Amino acid sequence: MATPIPVTIVSGFLGSGKTTLLNRILNSDTGMRVAVMVNDFGAINIDSELIVGQTDAMINLANGCICCTVESDLIEQLSRLINSPNRPEYLIIEASGVSNPAKIVSTLRYPQFANRLSIDSTITVVDADQFADLEGDMAQLAMEQLDVADIVLLNKTDIASPEQIAAFRTRWGYPGIRLYETNHCDVPLSLVLGTGHFDAHDLEENSLEQRQQPCVLHHDGHHHCDEHCHVGYHHEAHDQLFETWYWECEQPLSLSLLRSALATLPTTIYRAKGFCQLAELPDHCAVLHLVGSRHDIHPGEPWRNGPRTTRLVFIGTRGGFDREALEQTFSVCIAQSEVA
Amino acid sequence: MTTSRTDNTETSHGITRHADQAPTNLPSADMVLTNGRIYTVDEQQPWIEAVAIKGGRFIAVGTSEDISERVGEHTRVIDLDGRFAMPGIYDMHTHPDLALAPGYAGYLDVGIEDPTPEQVKQAMLDYAANAPADAEGWVYGAYFVRYTFKQAGIVANREWLDSFLPDRPAAILDRSWGCMLVNSKALELAGINADTPDPRHGYIERDSITGEPTGILVDGAYALIHAAMPPTPAHALQRAYGEAVNFQSGRGVVGTKFVHVCEHRLDALKAIDQRGKLSVRVEAAISWQDDIFPVKRRWELMAGERHFYRSSRLNANAVKFHFDGTHESRSSFLSSAWPGESSWRGHLNLTPEHITDMVADMDRKGIRVIAHCTGDGASDLFLDAVAEARRRNGPNGVRHQCAHCTTLLDENLPRFKDLNVIAEFSPVGWYPSSFSYARAVFGEDRMQRAYNFKGILDNGGTAVMGTDWPVSGFDPWVGFEAMITRENPWGDEDGRFYGEPISLEQAIRVMTINGAKAMEIEDRAGSIELGKFADMIVLDRNLFEAKPRGNIHNTRVEMTLLEGQLVWDAHGEFDGTEHEAIWSREMPDF
Known part of the structure; x- marks a missing residue:
């Protein structure tokens, strides 16, 4: 069976900047065949040179991406996309600005999509000004959008006053919220899309020392890391925004302690991925996926011969986390010997 | 509206019994409705002015003058003052328990x-x-x-x-x-x-x-x-059904089918019936599958326990099953692949063999089978099953009912008449709206021949309507209008919805005599004819005098008579009298 297609859901009120983010994705070269499902084409703005074909319901782009409108029957539309000969490598779904995005998240978890789609992330775009005086149905919708959010993009921070931003945090914040402040949704795409190619192969092929080489994002978009860097965060034209931290451990970890540790990570860590050796799952490696405030640990392949090493990589804002404290946090996850 | 007793020589409504009038030995009526514009749905005599009712039946129909002979000393005379009246209407598929009971539990x-x-x-x-x-x-x-x-x-x-x-x-x-x-x-x-x-x-x-x-x-x-969980409590079911029949009487419904019942629902209906509050004839269809709620005594009910509930107002001589899925979830079973699919035709919940043996067996027992068939493939198989039941049991068995009939194959249209199967439609949503268009998912070709009321009627079949509440609204008059116009009754959206409209006369037959046929009581109900049950509704407008669009759906029913009993009295005119209606003045606002 083909690997599951990662999906990012973009939620937010009308006017929050969702479309700006989608336009940004459509006009960039992600190196993947991306399908973007939007509510309507009206506000979509694609460089005309990129468009190679267009119908009422679909735009084909030169970079292999497609943009289509969300149909009334999402289940059917998803089934068709998954089974099409031009199966997308990544899926982005725009949630309607007026309906509960949890419906889409739930649908993607239906049994018929298990092993075929996997939710990479749910991004909620927020305009602090719109959240100032919400009541009734709109307040409920805001809660639904924040409930499903893995990462909240606080957009239009050039317009919002510091008081508005503070008020947003006070009323709407929650423990562990990943609130990323931005203007015009100008965010590194690797924050919102799980495009990092740090898979099993990379983690096994490269030594810890090689991977601990500094790898940063530079303004000019050229990557300044060495040839062994396989983290996909260095192709973005952004300031030195992010850094990575790796952790390795030979001893089995306790699932519950690991979950607690992940739930209390500094909010400056936005993504993590890797493999774990769990005491509760002795024969299989466990795959860890963390985006913003949500993490998922599920059983992976059986361990091959050789050391059963936990290898995790964390991505966070540069200078935003304390490596020693993290080291401490994860060392206490080691399962006690009687459990192991 | 005014009423009077006939103790006086001259009533206040112009019906005069002259002292010198020859005494007649015809029995006098319990009630006379006179001076009206009454549409009978009897092709021999479509329009009359007056009716005389005794023992729950029409004992005379005709001109006001003809009927005046039936006014006796104790006859209640109701002057319709030129108002329009017609037979009571039929909602042949609805679920008030599902709509209301959870909220009352x-x-x-x-x-x-x-x-x-x-x-x-x-x-x-x-x-x-x-x-x-x-x-x-x-x-x-x-x-x-x-x-x-x-x-x-x-x-x-x-x-x-x-x-x-x-x-x-x-x-x-x-x-x-x-x-x-x-x-x-x-x-x-x-x-x-x-x-x-x-x-x-x-x-x-x-x-x-x-x-x-x-x-x-x-x-x-x-x-x-x-x-x-334990079943929905009895008090909640009784309240739900009680309010539902109050609403239905207030909208002129005299016959209905509550589709999907279990032993608890039948108990609730029987309790209402025994209190004298079952103001509509109800056919309750026992659920064949446990997908909506469990039916613990299904087999006992089928074997004969259902007769325990039987009265002139209530029967449970029907079963309901879900043959295919729904259009929203693209699980309706079609005769060919769904649009955009190479092989997916939808889903059958039961095998064709299961249906065939079940229909034949129920047919033999005198139990009506009501089959949810939204896709044209599902109704095709259902008609095949009925054909086999007719072959095994003879041609004169129960009239089975194909529910929703959202899409039908053209070649199946004559089979409804040939096999004596009722085609039931859900027209309450048949007008342009975001809801109806969201459900119009069968592809343009199939949508063009969807909701084919007219095709059934043109081929001599019996088409009926059901509100299917809470899937669509509970007011049958919205569907009554929509089957004629296929336009938005409130003018919210322009244009005409899929399917061919039918005429007002056809629609009235669908709402009345065809409903009686679907309950197999057309020999004694469904039209205003001598000897039939005195089921009649008096309206605030003449349906023939205004353009249907924007008009029929908000018709007010002023009075509903069921077997000569006043069950709805909009103005409470009979309150405190021996003819006091079961429901007056107020009806629930659903």
């Missing part, structure tokens, strides 16, 4: 807009302390808000519920009805564990490593809990 209502986890906990504990005896210990209700749990840093899972309700089954719905949170006891009673497969259209949230359920059930997974 006395389940927990936290009653706070954005309750915190602490407030949810307190409300559940308070409810548990005073839980109704018939709840078998269940703490069930609405709602919690997942976001407030996130804000409080609490994971909404069964461990949280177990921490304060460890021994009693507890389930609480999420505000947006996207999920349900249940405790370990509820999971245990519902038999949900790591090995339970996910239901269709939903899932059991599980621990990603152990596979154990977390306590969150999404969409279709609710049904697993509902199946484990």
Whole structure:
């Protein structure tokens, strides 16, 4: 069976900047065949040179991406996309600005999509000004959008006053919220899309020392890391925004302690991925996926011969986390010997 | 409207009994309605002015003058003052219990807009302390808000519920009805564990490593809990059906089918009937499958226990089954692949062989089979099953009913007449609206021949309507108008919906005599004819005098008579009299 297609859901009120983010994705070269499902084409703005074909319901782009409108029957539309000969490598779904995005998240978890789609992330775009005086149905919708959010993009921070931003945090914040402040949704795409190619192969092929080489994002978009860097965060034209931290451990970890540790990570860590050796799952490696405030640990392949090493990589804002404290946090996850 | 007794020589309505009039030995009527514009649905005599009623039947129909002979000393005379009247109407497929009873069951209502986890906990504990005896210990209700749990840093899972309700089954719905949170006891009673497969259209949230359920059930997974819960309490079912028949009488309905019942629902209907409040003739169709609610005594009911409920107003001589899925979920079973698909034709819930043997067996027992068939492939197989039943049992068996008939194959249109099968449609949504267009998913070619009321009628078949509440609204007059216009009754959207309209005369037959045929009582009901049951409605307007669009749906029913009994009296004119209506002045606003 083909690997599951990662999906990012973009939620937010009308006017929050969702479309700006989608336009940004459509006009960039992600190196993947991306399908973007939007509510309507009206506000979509694609460089005309990129468009190679267009119908009422679909735009084909030169970079292999497609943009289509969300149909009334999402289940059917998803089934068709998954089974099409031009199966997308990544899926982005725009949630309607007026309906509960949890419906889409739930649908993607239906049994018929298990092993075929996997939710990479749910991004909620927020305009602090719109959240100032919400009541009734709109307040409920805001809660639904924040409930499903893995990462909240606080957009239009050039317009919002510091008081508005503070008020947003006070009323709407929650423990562990990943609130990323931005203007015009100008965010590194690797924050919102799980495009990092740090898979099993990379983690096994490269030594810890090689991977601990500094790898940063530079303004000019050229990557300044060495040839062994396989983290996909260095192709973005952004300031030195992010850094990575790796952790390795030979001893089995306790699932519950690991979950607690992940739930209390500094909010400056936005993504993590890797493999774990769990005491509760002795024969299989466990795959860890963390985006913003949500993490998922599920059983992976059986361990091959050789050391059963936990290898995790964390991505966070540069200078935003304390490596020693993290080291401490994860060392206490080691399962006690009687459990192991 | 004015009424009078006939003790006086001259009534106030111009009906005069002259002292010198020859005494007649014709029996005098209990009630006379005179001086009206009465459309009878009897082709021999479509328009009359007056009727005389005795013992629940029409004993004379004709001109006001003809009928004056039937006015005796104790006859109640009602002057229609030129008003329009017609036979009572029929809603042949509806579900008031599903629409109303859950709301009347006395389940927990936290009653706070954005309750915190602490407030949810307190409300559940308070409810548990005073839980109704018939709840078998269940703490069930609405709602919690997942976001407030996130804000409080609490994971909404069964461990949280177990921490304060460890021994009693507890389930609480999420505000947006996207999920349900249940405790370990509820999971245990519902038999949900790591090995339970996910239901269709939903899932059991599980621990990603152990596979154990977390306590969150999404969409279709609710049904697993509902199946484990005690049935909807009797008081809620009685209130639901009671309000429903009040509404129906107020809208002129004299015959209806409550499609999907179990023993508890039949008990509730019988209780209302015994109180004299069943103001509509009800055919209740026993549920063949347990997909909506469990029917524990299905086989006893089929074998004969159903007769225990029988009266002039109530019968349970029907079964209802779900043959295929729905258009919304693209599970309607079509005769060819769905648009955009190479092979997917939809889903049959039961095999064709199962249907065939079942229809033949029910037919032999005199039980009507009502088959939910939205796709043209499902109705095709259902007609085949009826054909086989006719072959085995002879051609004169029960009139079976094909429900919804959303799309039909053209070649099947004559088969409805040939096989004596009722084609039932759901026209309440047949007008341009975002709802109806969202359901118009069969592809343009099939949509052009969808909702083919006219095709059935043109081929001599019997077409009837059902409101299918709560899937669409409960007011049959909206469907009455829409089947004639296929336009938006409120003018909210322009244009005409799919399908060919039918004429007003055809629509009136659909609403009246065809309903009586679907209940197999057309020899004694469904039209205003000598000897038939005195079922009649008096309206605030003449349907023939105004353009149907924007007019028929808001017709007011001033009076409804069922077997000569006044069951609805809009102005309360008969309050306090011997003819006092079962329902007067007020009807529920659904």
